[in-house]
Amino acid sequence: MEKTGLSIKILGDPVLRKKSRQVRRVSDEHRRTLSTMSRFMHDSNGIGLAAPQIGLNDAMIVVDIGTGLYKLINPRIVEREGEQVLEEGCLSVPGVYIKIKRSRRVVLEALDEEAKPLRIEAQDLLACVFQHEIDHLNGKLIFDYASVIKKLQIKRKMRALAKKKASDEGLPEPKRERREL
Numbered sequence: 076m077e078k079t080g081l082s083i084k085i086l087g088d089p090v091l092r093k094k095s096r097q098v099r100r101v102s103d104e105h106r107r108t109l110s111t112m113s114r115f116m117h118d119s120n121g122i123g124l125a126a127p128q129i130g131l132n133d134a135m136i137v138v139d140i141g142t143g144l145y146k147l148i149n150p151r152i153v154e155r156e157g158e159q160v161l162e163e164g165c166l167s168v169p170g171v172y173i174k175i176k177r178s179r180r181v182v183l184e185a186l187d188e189e190a191k192p193l194r195i196e197a198q199d200l201l202a203c204v205f206q207h208e209i210d211h212l213n214g215k216l217i218f219d220y221a222s223v224i225k226k227l228q229i230k231r232k233m234r235a236l237a238k239k240k241a242s243d244e245g246l247p248e249p250k251r252e253r254r255e256l
């Protein structure tokens with residue numbers, strides 16, 4: 076995978092809507108991708124990132140809510156319990172925050188970057204972030220949880236953003252105030 080030319084994919088890019096492939100054999104390339112994803116996440120002040128967000132439909136996510144970095148391959152939820160509603164943002168839907176109802180506690184199975192099977196129990200914010208990132212692997216975005224009216228507002232916002240981006244070319248991006256996933 077090339078280091079150059081990578082950028083965070085934004086709502087409207089078809090790569091965000093494809094279902095990701097399971098990784099069959101974990102290689103150095105996957106480990107490099109996971110490192111790149113971690114760097115992107117930290118550089119963007121995000122707390123989670125899924126491979127489709129950098130244009131790759133491989134089932135890989137990184138998560139770091141400040142309690143340690145997870146690099147996970149083929150993650151899936153095997154148990155869920157309870158409910159919580161948190162306001163979520165997404166690096167691929169910039170500037171948009173949506174309250175989403177999710178499970179309060181989840182158990183995941185995944186592989187680590189050495190292809191070792193993991194079982195992870197998570198609750199509250201960490202459980203929310205895992206569910207958000209696994210949604211990305213299924214082509215699902217926070218946009219999909221929005222009401223019809225909010226969807227129209229988001230589409231308008233994304234169009235304005237695309238226009239602004241075109242006219243601002245070359246200017247530094249404004250600092251984000253909230254954390255996105």
Ligand code: ZN
Nearest residue numbers: 165166167256
């Ligand atoms: Zn996201």
